[in-house]
Amino acid sequence: MPVTAWAAAAACLSGAATLLLTPAMIKAAHAFDWLDYPQADRWHATPTALMGGVAMYGAGALALLLLGPLAGVGMDVGLVGGGATLLLAVGMIDDLWGMGPTTKLAAQVGAAVLLMAAGHVFGPEWPLWMSGPTTLVWVIGITNAVNLLDNMDGLAAGIGGIAAVALTAFAAAGGALPAACSGGRSGARRSASVWFNAKPARIFMGGTAEA
Template sequence: MSTLLLIFAAALVMAAGGTPVARRLALRLGVIDQPNARKIHLDPIPLLGGLAIYAAVIGALVLFGARAEVNQLAAILIGASWISFFGFWDDHQGLGAGTKLLAQAGAALILIVGGVMVRLPLPAWVNWAITLFWVVGITNAFNLLDNMDGLSGGLGAVAAAFFLLLAAISGQYLVGGLAAALLGACLGFLIYNFNPARIFMGDTGSLFLGFLMAALGIKMRFPSNVPWVTWMIPLLVLGVPIFDTTLVFFSRLRRGKNPLTTPGKDHVSHRLVQRGWTRREAVLLLYLTGCALGAIAIFVAVADRLAAYTVGVIVAATALAGLVELEQRYTNDERRSISEGESRPI
């Protein structure tokens, strides 16, 4: 436990100290997120906060991380470095969606080769496919979630905190060390990223964060529970990013738009603001939702199979109802806006 505290503290200090340095670097290189019609910020904001998160996580683990499961830890950090490189490239010069997807698939393959993969009682190729889908999906979920001050970093901190608690309960040091480093790095970065943000993490940070969350979800194991229950735990811990990405994906498909390349203010956070919430209130509500789902994940981790699946069905049904309700309201608002535009005199 003392080692985990050291990792957490080191990452927190490094991120808090490194983020202003990353901000100055972004200003010097001209890596700035300019406001436009599809974004909600009104002033140019430096990117590259993700460099501070990356350096804090890697630095804390190198300084204080144990050498247990070193091969798998190496695979995770190599994959994370790979995806962060492409994130930096995208922040600095811009990358196409196809290139980013290939980079994410490459990072997933690094995990598989390193032995970090889903291990359900299924044929090997099915587990490989699920691993690829999971890594690409969660990496993109955090990338898409980075749409409001403090949202991706804050939900990353919430998820890391619950992964850390779950690792402490089950004695999983690799998961605990990674989660402690991520928690410290996210909190250190949030000092500068919470509303009003002075720096954004950019793709350098959001892809790195999403990839490590995916790896933590894969590594989470509960020997006292069966695999068909264990798989629900990372889905719950990462429930808010998964819900948001699912909503945006199907909403854009329904409107005949490409969900991967079409920008828009159609995320859960945007929809809450459109319903009258302030940006801070919307972000804090999503933090609380993440905490509630994390608490449910802890219950599922120690519950018997029947109780776990009962709770899982209730959560899934609630999420489905929420998807339908949010999409219906969004559609009604769009129709009302179009109707008011057509009826306005020229």
């Protein structure tokens, strides 16, 4: 199959799984009191479910497990998946019990190092003293930017979805199958989550959005 077909398949599966998993996560959040209650510095008026990022993570993982072997590409497994899982776990802990900025930064550095260990760096031909810090700053910066964008209903998910769709288009045009499949998964699950995160949001992605 052409690259665009694989990317479309990854997008359809990931988006559909997000639409199915998110309502279940909303019910679980209300059952276990995983809720963000109204506060003076928050804009929502009613207790709102957290852990939207968990459903998105699960949807992406499902698409990865089902399509990865068929497409014959790794699609973010191994070290990269370990970094995403680390960010997911840290985000869950932060949402439920709180976590200091130093600990969160250390986890982000760890996830970025795993990404680099998998060979994903800026300027592979650059010396390590150039490519390493550049990649580290970029990954940590984007991670925190997504987290900071999650302050208005649908904003972080919408922008993340648009960015992923653009990545998919460029990757497909260049014949980069792993990147196209990864972008398709990411774009679809974030776009699908907007259905539940648009105003008035029924669930927030919270810290788990970083994964």
